Amino acid sequence: MEFPMTLHAFHEAFPDETSCWFWLRRMRWPKGFRCPRCGGTTSYRLARRDLDQCQDCGYQVSLTAGTVLHKTRVPLRTWLLAVFFVARHKQSISALQLQRDAGLGSYKTAWLLLHKLRAVLGPDPSALLSGLVEADETYLGAPHEKGRRGGRAHGLKTLIGAVVERRQGKGHLRLDILDSHTFENDLGPFVRGVIEGRCTTVRTDGLDGYRPLAAAGIEHQRIVQGTDRSRSVKLFPWSHAVFSNLKSWLRGTYHGVSRKYLPRYLDEFSFRFNNRGNESAIGTAILGRVFSSPPLPYYRLEAELRG
Numbered sequence: 483m484e485f486p487m488t489l490h491a492f493h494e495a496f497p498d499e500t501s502c503w504f505w506l507r508r509m510r511w512p513k514g515f516r517c518p519r520c521g522g523t524t525s526y527r528l529a530r531r532d533l534d535q536c537q538d539c540g541y542q543v544s545l546t547a548g549t550v551l552h553k554t555r556v557p558l559r560t561w562l563l564a565v566f567f568v569a570r571h572k573q574s575i576s577a578l579q580l581q582r583d584a585g586l587g588s589y590k591t592a593w594l595l596l597h598k599l600r601a602v603l604g605p606d607p608s609a610l611l612s613g614l615v616e617a618d619e620t621y622l623g624a625p626h627e628k629g630r631r632g633g634r635a636h637g638l639k640t641l642i643g644a645v646v647e648r649r650q651g652k653g654h655l656r657l658d659i660l661d662s663h664t665f666e667n668d669l670g671p672f673v674r675g676v677i678e679g680r681c682t683t684v685r686t687d688g689l690d691g692y693r694p695l696a697a698a699g700i701e702h703q704r705i706v707q708g709t710d711r712s713r714s715v716k717l718f719p720w721s722h723a724v725f726s727n728l729k730s731w732l733r734g735t736y737h738g739v740s741r742k743y744l745p746r747y748l749d750e751f752s753f754r755f756n757n758r759g760n761e762s763a764i765g766t767a768i769l770g771r772v773f774s775s776p777p778l779p780y781y782r783l784e785a786e787l788r789g
């Protein structure tokens with residue numbers, strides 16, 4: 483099932499709620515309806531809600547129950563439109579822009595919708611990186627910190643770690659927030675947690691926090707770079723590109739993001755990076771995540787919005 487690649491195709495595939503419902507239903511249950519109670523294979527659609535009713539026993543099954551779309555009041559078409567923007571726009575979309583483009587009544591609706599989508603884009607913990615990888619770290623700062631001196635010293639900047647495979651077009655990326663440059667608490671668990679230990683070579687700069695990698699049994703290329711930036715870009719092309727794209731994305735689309743929400747944005751960025759060679763499948767991949775992820779209660783997100 484191919485998710486539409488253009489807005490024109492989107493409007494043709496999803497002219498109304500009914501078409502969205504049938505499309506999503508086919509995606510979720512490719513073999514058709516099967517009643518969980520009696521095994522019946524014929525159902526009626528209860529159009530008022532997103533329900534199938536079993537013709538044999540009357541049991542009602544919801545298309546969205548138990549998924550991120552659980553009890554959503556937002557039309558399915560709006561959800562699909564948001565998936566389209568997240569999948570098709572290299573720079574993704576902000577809540578304000580989604581509110582405008584989808585004609586949503588409130589900013590809050592758009593914000594919640596996008597956060598629910600981002601919440602399903604986290605990395606698959608079993609998909610470990612391998613081969614030659616670069617491990618590096620950088621600081622991100624929110625815009626309101628500009629002009630404040632010693633932001634780093636005051637802990638206002640956020641340290642981000644990256645491990646990225648050096649594999650043209652296919653290399654995968656993992657990002658995480660770190661509290662420090664120490665091996666024991668931060669760099670070690672992060673790097674070791676995302677790589678296939680025996681078949682990975684980790685290239686890092688001369689930072690002390692990476693030194694214990696070798697003692698931990700990991701093949702380590704430690705390269706002391708000095709201060710020449712162009713040499714550093716040559717040695718660590720992937721992590722440099724990732725950090726520079728990440729920073730310009732956060733600045734451009736979201737005008738900076740607070741630390742509280744940063745993990746979700748890192749997930750969204752990594753998801754897009756990791757699916758970059760797979761543009762026609764990215765919309766379907768997002769929807770696959772939507773249907774395999776548990777509901778994210780509204781109150782939890784609302785607390786975040788207020789907080």
Ligand SMILES: [Zn+2]
Nearest residue numbers: 517520536539
């Ligand atoms: Zn039944």
